[in-house]
Amino acid sequence: MVFKCQEDSFLRQFASKVVSCEPATLEWTPLGETSAIKLQGFNVICEDTILFPEGGGQPCDYGEINGQSVRSVVRKGTEAVHFVEGYSGFEEGIVVKQSLDWSRRLDHMQQHSGQHLITALFDREFKYDTVSWWLGSDSSYIELDTSHLISRESLDTIERKANELIREGREVTVLLVDPEIAVEFQDARAPRGLPKDHIGLARVVRIEGIESNMCCGTHVSNLSQLQCVKLLYAEKVKSSVYVHFVIGERVLRKLGEIFQREQQMNLALKGGPTQHLDLIQKLQTNLKSSAKAFQKLLKDVAISEAEKIENTPHPYPKYYCLHRKDGIEPDFINTFLRNAPENIFYFLTVSENTTNNGKGLMVLRGEKEDVQKFGPLFLELLQGKGNGRETNFQGKFNNGSKIPECNALLEKHFNGNKDPKRV
Structure with a gap:
């Protein structure tokens, strides 16, 4: 079945008769979100459609039927099933008006036709076969059947040739062929073959002088409509290589994002693009030096805190709490304990320098019975995880706001007071 959207990819409105309409629900993820929401609506089948059903690596179109939003279109045999969001369906036999989300369609046509072009050039120039592709919301990629990482020079070669063909304005046409005699097209590719439930003629998308490829997707009619191609980078994934790319309007959007980020970097680094690398390297060097000095300072503070206890008049306190947000x-903690007196129960924490509850590290040292009692109890209060052995216990916590409660429990246990003494 060849739908109206496949006959004319530029048709934006269309009238068609409703064949069936049944109540349905759809788990749908809005653009830019990660979690799905459950929509109420109807599965609507029309005699024909300008809304492309997902297939061939291309996502479905969005649009409207009689003003109600179409959130999904899937192919089922020779029919396209539209999920229409809403609480009122359509009577069978009535004629409805289909409207296309043109910006989404144009984007998908540019990426899909561009993928055909890139695939053909990698095959022609390097004999690399494309085994799959993915059309993402921000960028896309093709999977090449090779274990050799592709150099930037090779990417530039394909990119240059692709843009030359775009400037030439090579024609893109769609032919309908009988699958039984498709071998007549010597340059026709069909990497995944036809679906098992395919009925009727097959579509072959032909780029003038470049290739012919069996495909069900929507495409531009001339390479000039792609505007331009930019190959971003190549990455090795197991035994294949992914080549990431953007085409057409996405190139302009990507350029805008990069320029905006460049301006932000100029302000943050107080220097222009040609200085960015040097300025960042200088910052990294300064950061390493500062971190090293900070660690030494913390060790000095830890030794000083331990010496304060050592120098206090006897008897030593039964327990000692020390909490830092550095x-x-x-x-x-390790430095402090190496220098602190024995025979004292220690409750020590270090956490992030934040006004929020804060995450951190907790260490207990003392008599075995006390450590085994307060270790699990404190982790429950502080929402953490950890373990201990004999006289030592340590763990990570997520809620430092409960530390005063832990101090109060120690004061009550060791001194019988309700309020903890400040040590």
């Missing part, structure tokens, strides 16, 4: 730095 950043999660376990070495501070």
